[in-house]
Amino acid sequence: MTDLFFVKWIFAFSPILTVLVLMIFKNWSGSRAGAAGWFVALITATLVFGAHPELLAYSQVKGALLSLNVLYIIWAALLLYNVVNETGAIKVIGMGIQRFSGDKAIQIIIFGWIFASFLQGVAGYGVPIAVAAPLLVGLGFSPVVAVAVPAIGHSWSVTFGSMGASFQALMAVSGLESAYLAPWSAALLGITAYLCGIFAVYVYGGWKMVKHSLIAILIVGTAMAGTQYVLAVSGMWTLGGFGASLVGLGTGLAVAKLKIYNQTSPSQSRQEMGLWWALSAYLILIAVVSSGVMIPSVKAFLGQVKLTVTFPEIVSLKGWVTKAGTGKGINLFGHGGALLLYSSIISYFVYRSKGFYKPHALKAILQKTVKSGVPTSLGIVSMVCFAMIMDHCQMIYILAEGISRVFGSFYPLVSPWIGLLGAFMTGSNTNSNVVFGVLQQQTAQLAGLSTALILAAQTTGGALGSMIAPAKILVGCSTVGLSGKEGPVLKVTLRYGLLITGIIGIITILASLIT
Amino acid sequence: MDNFFKRHSTRLKTTALILMLVLPFLLYAAASYNSMLQVKLLLVLMGINMLYVMIIE
Numbered sequence: 001m002t003d004l005f006f007v008k009w010i011f012a013f014s015p016i017l018t019v020l021v022l023m024i025f026k027n028w029s030g031s032r033a034g035a036a037g038w039f040v041a042l043i044t045a046t047l048v049f050g051a052h053p054e055l056l057a058y059s060q061v062k063g064a065l066l067s068l069n070v071l072y073i074i075w076a077a078l079l080l081y082n083v084v085n086e087t088g089a090i091k092v093i094g095m096g097i098q099r100f101s102g103d104k105a106i107q108i109i110i111f112g113w114i115f116a117s118f119l120q121g122v123a124g125y126g127v128p129i130a131v132a133a134p135l136l137v138g139l140g141f142s143p144v145v146a147v148a149v150p151a152i153g154h155s156w157s158v159t160f161g162s163m164g165a166s167f168q169a170l171m172a173v174s175g176l177e178s179a180y181l182a183p184w185s186a187a188l189l190g191i192t193a194y195l196c197g198i199f200a201v202y203v204y205g206g207w208k209m210v211k212h213s214l215i216a217i218l219i220v221g222t223a224m225a226g227t228q229y230v231l232a233v234s235g236m237w238t239l240g241g242f243g244a245s246l247v248g249l250g251t252g253l254a255v256a257k258l259k260i261y262n263q264t265s266p267s268q269s270r271q272e273m274g275l276w277w278a279l280s281a282y283l284i285l286i287a288v289v290s291s292g293v294m295i296p297s298v299k300a301f302l303g304q305v306k307l308t309v310t311f312p313e314i315v316s317l318k319g320w321v322t323k324a325g326t327g328k329g330i331n332l333f334g335h336g337g338a339l340l341l342y343s344s345i346i347s348y349f350v351y352r353s354k355g356f357y358k359p360h361a362l363k364a365i366l367q368k369t370v371k372s373g374v375p376t377s378l379g380i381v382s383m384v385c386f387a388m389i390m391d392h393c394q395m396i397y398i399l400a401e402g403i404s405r406v407f408g409s410f411y412p413l414v415s416p417w418i419g420l421l422g423a424f425m426t427g428s429n430t431n432s433n434v435v436f437g438v439l440q441q442q443t444a445q446l447a448g449l450s451t452a453l454i455l456a457a458q459t460t461g462g463a464l465g466s467m468i469a470p471a472k473i474l475v476g477c478s479t480v481g482l483s484g485k486e487g488p489v490l491k492v493t494l495r496y497g498l499l500i501t502g503i504i505g506i507i508t509i510l511a512s513l514i515t
Numbered sequence: 516m517d518n519f520f521k522r523h524s525t526r527l528k529t530t531a532l533i534l535m536l537v538l539p540f541l542l543y544a545a546a547s548y549n550s551m552l553q554v555k556l557l558l559v560l561m562g563i564n565m566l567y568v569m570i571i572e
Contacts, residue, residue, distance in 0.1 A: 031528075031568055032568065032569050034568075035565040035566070035568040035569045036569060038565050039562070039565060042562070053546075053551055053554045053555050053558060054546050054551070054554065056554075056558055057539075057542040057543065057545065057546040057554050057557070057558065058542075058543070058546060060538075060539040060542055060561065061539045061540060061542060061543040063539065064535075064536055064539035064540065067536065068536065309543065370525060370529065371525055374525060374528045374529050374532055375528060377532050378528060378531060378532055378535070378568055381532065381535045381536065382535070382565065382568065385535075385539075
C-alpha cells in the first residue's frame with residue numbers, strides 16, 4: 001500500500017471510526033453517533049473526495065429511499081408486536097411453553113433459544129432478551145444466565161427475523177436480489193443456529209448439559225435451520241426467522257415430551273387467554289404473508305403501486321462516476337412492511353372482538369410503537385445517509401480496495417468479523433449491513449470472491465453481533481435488576497460471540513474454496 | 516433546558532426523524548431544477564437537523 005493510498009484509506013475510514021469510537025468509548029446511542037458520522041462523512045467527502053452539492057443532494061435522496069424500505073418493515077413489526085403484547089399474549093405464550101417440561105436443559109432450549117428466536121422473528125430490537133430474561137429468572141435461573149442465554153440463543157435468527165429487515169437492508173445496499181443472496185445467507189445462519197443452541201445450553205450447564213441436550217439441539221436445530229433455508233430460498237425471506245422459530249417451537253415442544261427430558265414435573269399454572277388465541281396474530285401473519293408472496297394474482301394486485309425516483313449520472317470532482325438509474329423503489333401495498341401492517345390491523349380487530357384489550361389500548365399500542373420506533377429509525381437514517389455519501393465519493397471502494405490488498409485470498413476469514421464489528425458498534429444487524437454491505441460487496445468483487453458468500457458472512461457476523469451489542473445487553477439487564485452490572489453478562493456473551501464468529505470465518509474461507 | 520428535552524424527548528425525536536426523511540426529497544427537487552442555492556440551503560438545514568439529533572439524545 002503506497003503512503004498516499006494509506007492516507008486516503010484513513011480518511012475514507014474516518015466516518016466509520018467516528019461512529020465506533022463514540023459508541024464504544026463514549027457510550028453514545030446509535031442515532032447520535034450516526035449523526036456525528038454523517039458530519040465527518042460530509043466534511044471528508046467534500047474536502048478530500050471531491051463531493052459537490054449536487055452529489056450530496058442525490059446521495060441523500062437515495063439514502064432516504066433505502067431507509068424508508070427498511071423503516072417500513074421495522075415500524076410495522078413493532079406495531080404487530082405491541083398489538084399482541086398489549087393483550088398479554090406474549091406472557092401467555094411463554095407460560096404455555098413452560099407447561100411442557102420441567103427439565104432445566106429443555107427450559108433453556110425452549111426459552112433461551114427457540115422462544116427468544118421466535119420473539120426476534122416477530123419483533124427484534126432487544127425484545128427477545130427483554131422478554132425471555134425475566135421469564136428465565138422466574139424459572140429459577142441466575143440473572144446473568146437469564147440475560148446471556150437468550151442473547152446467545154436468538155442471534156442466529158436476527159437477519160431473517162423482524163420480518164427480514166436486516167436482509168432487506170442487505171439487498172437494498174447491494175442492489176442484489178434475494179434469490180442470489182438467500183441461499184448462502186440461510187446456510188451460514190443455519191449452521192449458526194446449531195452453534196447458538198449449543199452455547200446457550202453450555203452457558204448454564206457446561207458440556208455435561210450439552211451432552212444431555214444433544215438430541216434436542218440436533219432435532220430442533222435441523223427443523224429451524226431447514227425451515228429458514230426453505231423459506232429464504234423460496235422468496236419468503238420475510239418469514240424466514242419467524243417461520244423457522246415457529247416450527248422450532250412445535251418441534252421443541254414435541255421433543256420435550258421425550259422420556260429423557262420428562263423426568264421432572266412441569267408447571268401447572270393456567271392463563272386466562274388460551275395459547276391458540278395468543279398465537280392467533282402470528283397465524284394471521286402467516287396467512288397474510290403467504291397469500292401476498294405465493295398467490296400470483298394477490299401479489300400482482302398488491303404490486304400495482306410502486307414509488308420510484310430516477311437519478312442522473314453523478315460524477316464527483318475527482319472523477320468517480322455513479323451511474324444513472326432508479327433508486328430503491330417502494331412497493332407501497334405489496335412490501336413486507338405492508339403485509340405486516342395488514343396483519344397488525346386484522347389481529348387488533350380479532351383481539352378487540354374477543355375483549356382481550358383494556359380501555360384505551362389502541363393509544364398505548366401506538367405510543368409504545370412510536371417510543372421504540374423513533375430512536376431506532378434515527379440511527380438507521382443517519383447511518384444510511386452517511387453510507388450513501390461514502391458510496392458516491394469512492395470512499396467505500398477505497399476501503400474495500402485497501403482491505404482486499406492486505407488480506408487477499410484470506411478475506412473470507414475476516415468478513416464475518418467486519419459484520420460483527422458493525423453490529424457491535426451500532427447495536428443492529430440492519431445498520432451493520434447498511435454501513436458495511438457495499439464495502440464487503442466491493443471487496444469481494446476486487447478479490448474475485450463470491451459476493452453472495454461474502455455478504456452472507458457479513459450478515460451472519462452482523463447477526464452474531466447482536467449478542468455482544470452493549471445496547472441490547474443493557475436492555476436485557478434492565479429487565480432482571482442487573483442495571484449497572486452489565487459487565488459479567490457482556491463477558492459471557494463476548495466469549496461465545498467471538499468463538500462462534502471465528503468458526504463462521506473458518507467455514508466461510510472453506511466455502512470460498514469451492515465456490 | 517435539560518428538563519425540556521427530557522419531557523418532550525419523543526416529540527422532538529419524531530420531528531427530527533420526519534425532517535430527516537422529508538429534506539432529502541426537497542433536495543432532490545432543488546437539484547433536479549439545478550437550483551444550487553436551494554440545494555446548499557437545504558444541505559445546511561440537513562446539517563442543522565443532524566446537530567439537533569445529537570443534542571436531543
